[in-house]
Amino acid sequence: MTATNEAQARKALARPTLAMLPKVSDNLSFLYADICRIVQTDTGVCAEVAAGAGTVHRVPIPTASLACLLLGPGTSITSPALATFMRHGTTVVSCGSGAILHYGSLVPESRTTLWLDRQAHAYTDKAARLAVARRMYEMRFGEEVEEGVGIERLRALEGQRMKALYRSLATKHRVKPFKRNYDPAAWDEQSPVNKALSAGNAALYGVVHSVIAHLGCSPAMGFVHAGKQQSFVYDIADLYKAKTTIPLAFSLHDAENPEARARTLLRTEWKLYRMIPRMVRDVQVLLDPELEDEEDDDGPVPTRWRVVDLWDPVLGAVSGGVNYAGEAN
Numbered sequence: 001m002t003a004t005n006e007a008q009a010r011k012a013l014a015r016p017t018l019a020m021l022p023k024v025s026d027n028l029s030f031l032y033a034d035i036c037r038i039v040q041t042d043t044g045v046c047a048e049v050a051a052g053a054g055t056v057h058r059v060p061i062p063t064a065s066l067a068c069l070l071l072g073p074g075t076s077i078t079s080p081a082l083a084t085f086m087r088h089g090t091t092v093v094s095c096g097s098g099a100i101l102h103y104g105s106l107v108p109e110s111r112t113t114l115w116l117d118r119q120a121h122a123y124t125d126k127a128a129r130l131a132v133a134r135r136m137y138e139m140r141f142g143e144e145v146e147e148g149v150g151i152e153r154l155r156a157l158e159g160q161r162m163k164a165l166y167r168s169l170a171t172k173h174r175v176k177p178f179k180r181n182y183d184p185a186a187w188d189e190q191s192p193v194n195k196a197l198s199a200g201n202a203a204l205y206g207v208v209h210s211v212i213a214h215l216g217c218s219p220a221m222g223f224v225h226a227g228k229q230q231s232f233v234y235d236i237a238d239l240y241k242a243k244t245t246i247p248l249a250f251s252l253h254d255a256e257n258p259e260a261r262a263r264t265l266l267r268t269e270w271k272l273y274r275m276i277p278r279m280v281r282d283v284q285v286l287l288d289p290e291l292e293d294e295e296d297d298d299g300p301v302p303t304r305w306r307v308v309d310l311w312d313p314v315l316g317a318v319s320g321g322v323n324y325a326g327e328a329n
Contacts, residue, residue, distance in 0.1 A: 029065065030214075030276050032099045034072030040080035066090045068214040070099045070273075082106070091214040098267025099276075101206035105213040115215045118287040119232070123221045132223040135286055140239050154224075165242055169250040178250075193249050196258035200245035201237065203266045205230065208237045211279040217287075236283060244270065 036047040038061065046058040061069075063084055068091040071077060077092075085092050089110040094103040122128040134145045137154050141161055145154065162180075170178045181194050190198075212219050212232060222231025224238070248265060252258040266272045285292045 030068045031066055032070040033075050035074040038077040038081050045081045045084050063088045070095050093210045099273035100203035102209035111216045115217050119217050129223050173250045173253050175253045192258040193253050196252040196262040197249035199259035200262040203263050204237045205233050207272050209233045
């Protein structure tokens with residue numbers, strides 16, 4: 001490969017076609033790939049990028065150290081490469097440009113059900129479900145909620161805070177009194193702020209959905225929202241709207257195409273995908289509050305995965321791969 005072609009290949013990779021995201025746990029990372037073809041070679045899995053003049057530049061992908069691979073709309077992947085990711089326990093997600101939006105995912109059979117188990121337990125227990133909802137409110141607004149506060153009061157507190165936020169941003173951007181309105185049947189009649197907010201939220205939902213898919217949680221089992229296949233996605237996305245999509249939407253009150261502009265800014269300037277490590281941590285803390293205190297100088301303490309657990313009605317879970325015959329005697 002000539003120096004010119006190599007320079008072109010490196011420039012193409014910086015668009016960013018392969019963007020390594022920050023580590024999240026267990027020394028594993030999320031990797032976003034776009035405008036490339038992912039193939040299996042004799043030495044491993046590589047991302048092939050056209051370098052011009054019929055040449056191809058290959059970038060090795062560390063399959064054994066990846067938690068999740070996010071495939072952008074300009075990416076293709078071969079079946080042998082996909083099989084390698086599955087064998088190595090890597091979740092593969094099909095997503096929109098910049099990792100926003102979520103089209104589907106493949107979760108390897110080796111993925112732990114730890115977080116799904118905890119989600120299901122909290123979801124089916126009324127007291128535990130309310131406790132998770134309370135922690136969501138505290139995490140979202142930075143305010144403690146007294147024990148015993150019901151879900152009706154939480155909804156009222158959330159409504160008050162959102163109205164105050166809308167008023168503040170409307171005053172800041174000199175927007176006439178704003179009312180949140182989402183009506184797909186009358187989309188063209190919506191205000192630019194409402195259009196930008198709806199488009200931005202859809203992008204945020206996509207990133208959150210990818211995180212939930214990787215953790216093995218159910219997107220349908222929400223704690224505040226209910227009745228939709230994305231109820232838990234809406235729950236988690238609500239934690240970040242006040243600092244991301246809502247202020248962005250008000251800043252686009254006079255944009256010519258607020259929906260497209262919102263999606264573009266979330267991909268580029270806001271770099272929404274960089275919030276993935278925080279989202280992973282927040283979901284884990286919501287489902288297991290004890291993790292909040294388990295931090296050291298290097299950040300969160302990695303979760304210690306086991307190959308498989310066995311259910312116990314008293315202990316909750318015991319290690320699998322152990323012969324318990326001695327205990328029965």
